[in-house]
Amino acid sequence: MSKYKTNNSRISYKELQEQIEQFRGKRDELNKKTKEYINELQEIETEINKSLKTARDVYKKKRDYWNGKVKLLKKKKIEYKNLLDNLFQETKKIQNQRKAEEGVNKYVSIKKIDNKIENLERIIETESLDISEENQIVEKIKDLAEEKQKQLAAQQNDGYYKLERKIEIVKINLNKIYEQLNKWSNKSQKNHAKMQELYQKANDLKDKKKRVEEDLIENKKAADKYHMQFLEAMRKRKSLDRKTRKSYRGKGRGKKGQRPKYKRRASSKDKELLEKMREEKLATALEKQKAGKKLNLFEARLILEQNKS
Numbered sequence: 001m002s003k004y005k006t007n008n009s010r011i012s013y014k015e016l017q018e019q020i021e022q023f024r025g026k027r028d029e030l031n032k033k034t035k036e037y038i039n040e041l042q043e044i045e046t047e048i049n050k051s052l053k054t055a056r057d058v059y060k061k062k063r064d065y066w067n068g069k070v071k072l073l074k075k076k077k078i079e080y081k082n083l084l085d086n087l088f089q090e091t092k093k094i095q096n097q098r099k100a101e102e103g104v105n106k107y108v109s110i111k112k113i114d115n116k117i118e119n120l121e122r123i124i125e126t127e128s129l130d131i132s133e134e135n136q137i138v139e140k141i142k143d144l145a146e147e148k149q150k151q152l153a154a155q156q157n158d159g160y161y162k163l164e165r166k167i168e169i170v171k172i173n174l175n176k177i178y179e180q181l182n183k184w185s186n187k188s189q190k191n192h193a194k195m196q197e198l199y200q201k202a203n204d205l206k207d208k209k210k211r212v213e214e215d216l217i218e219n220k221k222a223a224d225k226y227h228m229q230f231l232e233a234m235r236k237r238k239s240l241d242r243k244t245r246k247s248y249r250g251k252g253r254g255k256k257g258q259r260p261k262y263k264r265r266a267s268s269k270d271k272e273l274l275e276k277m278r279e280e281k282l283a284t285a286l287e288k289q290k291a292g293k294k295l296n297l298f299e300a301r302l303i304l305e306q307n308k309s
Contacts, residue, residue: 003181011236013237013240016233016236016237016240017237019229019233020209020230020233020234020237021227023039023192023227023229023230024230026085026226027223027226027227027230028260030219030222030226031219031222031223031297033223034216034219034220034223034297035297035300036202037212037215037216037219038216038295038300039294040182040212040297041111041209041212041213041216041294042289042293042294044205044208044212045209045289045292046292047201047205047207048202048206048209049292051198051199051201051205052149052198052199052202054198055195055198055199055202056196059191059198060195062187063191063192063195065187066184066185066187066188066191067188069184070181070184070185070188073177073180073184074181075180076177077174077177077181080170080173080174080177082172083170084167084170084174087163087166087167087170088167090163090276091111091160091163091164094117094160096159096211109151110148110151113144113147113148113151114148115161116144117141117144117145118149119140120141120144122137123137124138146183146205158297216304219303220301220304278302281298281299282302282303282306284299285299285300285302285303286303289303
């Protein structure tokens, strides 16, 4: 097996071929890993966009809707509380006026009348009475019942009792408002919590994306390193092959070796064309990334190189 000298060391053709296979294998393995990182990044980006969209378009809208209803209901609550305060002030004013009028209550308590009627009815049921006594009690009950109806009729037209009925109605409505406020506030809070949960999920995914991007960059550097080593080994093997063929032609046929062919240097026009093509490919890759579409390895590298620069 022939050997040649390079970098002050000798290496066989077989060893060189083994290096080529080793570098190629490691490079391809890392390139495969790069694709996996790119696919993972695309999946993470899709999840981030999904979380943010759901947070904004679903739960934020629901939260704002219930917040709007709560805001209007709070205004209504304030109106009813002000109305209730005014009614209380009016009743207090009437009470003060009544106290100033000879210190005598204008109306007899309906409850007291009912108690008197019940006592009289109990006497009829429990005591032994003759006809005249029983008739007298029945007449008293009849008079008390008439007095009760008069008092009820008078109270219905009295301003104080009208105010009391209004106060009861306002209190009932206020209780309903408080119940509704509690219900709608809970709905708003639940949707707000869901929205915050999705925003936090998006932030966690962004952190994960950053770590994956760092791993991708390191993986790409390692892949590029093995690729350069692979190209260098290929160059050495080609040089060895050329020397071997030249030696064989010199010994076998005595012909002069052919002049090496040189590659034509790329003109500035060619460079401009290549740069333009690269920019177009980069723009396409960025559009695909923004749309959440899958990138190929070349497109992913273009984006990574741009971010690195």
